[in-house]
Amino acid sequence: MSFEQTSENNPYNITKRQHYHMQAIIKKFAVSDQIKITSKSDKKTRFTNPSDQCFMGRRTWSEECETHLSHPIEKKFLAQVRRIENSQSICDHKAISEYHLLWCLRYHFSKNEVEDFDLYKDFPCGSLDQETEELLESWGKVPVRAGGKIAGRFKATLDITELLSRNEHAYKGFKWQVVNSSGANFISADCYGEKLIMAVTPKIFLIGGEDIKEKVRLATDDEAKELNETTIECSREFYFGST
Template identity: 35%
Template sequence: MKADVKPKPSLVITAERGLITVRQKKDMAYEPTIKKNPRQLAIEQHFHTAHAISLFYDSDQKVEVMELSSGAIVKRHKRAKIFSTKRTWDQRAETGYMVPIENAFHKEIDDIKSFSDRNHQAISKYCLLWRLRHDYHLGSPADVVLKGVSGSGLTKEQEEILESKNASFVRDGGVVASRFASGLQIQISLDRDWHMCSDFKWGLIEAQDGEFIVADGYGDFAFIPISPKLAFWAGGSDQKISRQQLAEVNKESVSRAKEYYFARKISECPIA
């Protein structure tokens, strides 16, 4: 699977002689909601689902996380901020088209089926969604500016009412908040890049000795650990792997990680 989808904040999109441009954000801060978030808009958004993370829980209902910036190993709940991005895509995406992709994948990891009965496309679709969301989390998405558009002049409360109803809006100066552009672009990319992974067949690998590490994202590496002992990988059959083979796989996970990797217990995870 290869899909170059990382957003480029400095990009200028030409359309009808430059009627649309992309404006880089001045900083990485997310746009906060009205106090107490009365419309219950999603703020903390998981690029890899909380449910999938919870399947690695220890007896304390947490996982161990290696923070690459500090080199520290910490224990975190699935709702910890490290696992989330802040309002990177809009409410329509969060509660709309992303949900059935997540639910179909959860069915596959909650009830492991035989290779022939497995919903391979559900796994592939989620793998692609995870990659796209992680790319946008890392990529500092930019606001879109529509030239020649005056904007709606809405209050913040009116804007949030619209977003809670899965609608978008244009602000003064023709500005469209980056999360709306990201939500739409992720949806477009899911369709555009689907042909690259729609035929994947996912084998189940089982670690006989040791446990799997999970990276925060895998890029074009079609691999998804689903429990301390099990992982899906594209292109192979169901099989058991040795401790040495597991160490090589975990080495790949560590090399793919951008901000962190996690496991049930990191000391149980051999790394080549």
């Protein structure tokens, strides 16, 4: 069994619902706390708030991944977004690339929960009670269960950590161009996958590449429409925006 609910009172404040994309970015697309979600398959739309479960996984990775791995990457990425919003230049392109990769990996694992994993074969040990396991998890430790198994979320954390390191080279030499729109709004995909683009606000779109000639440029409404069409193509299940 991969998904496990926390103990009833959750004494160690384990994150129950994990965002694969930052809520701080999702909120930038909200108007009066409402976001328009459009299904890619049937084009049906609905309005919801930035805390909607469609942006989350079900305790797919461990607390270590949530706090010690993801939060530092998110913090550095958000610092660059704030610079862009303040009309300052990007000073850390790697921070954007790391978040782009993290988003892609977390999306994958939120949709493909990892089963419990045999860390050791026939290891002679018993299992701890749930609260003790959660205490260890809050410390960034991995509790081993009877026979040498670990819960799937810990294996997912190991996989995410490895994949972040293994795929870092794919972004080497890439920089990110800021595309601003003074007219039409940008929309965002639920996940862009390997495509080096992302909308970070309704007015700011980022494009990654090795040969970026303009650090910042202004998009026409037609160009914004084209980028939105690319966003729709990249999206997996849905895309979202302020309108």
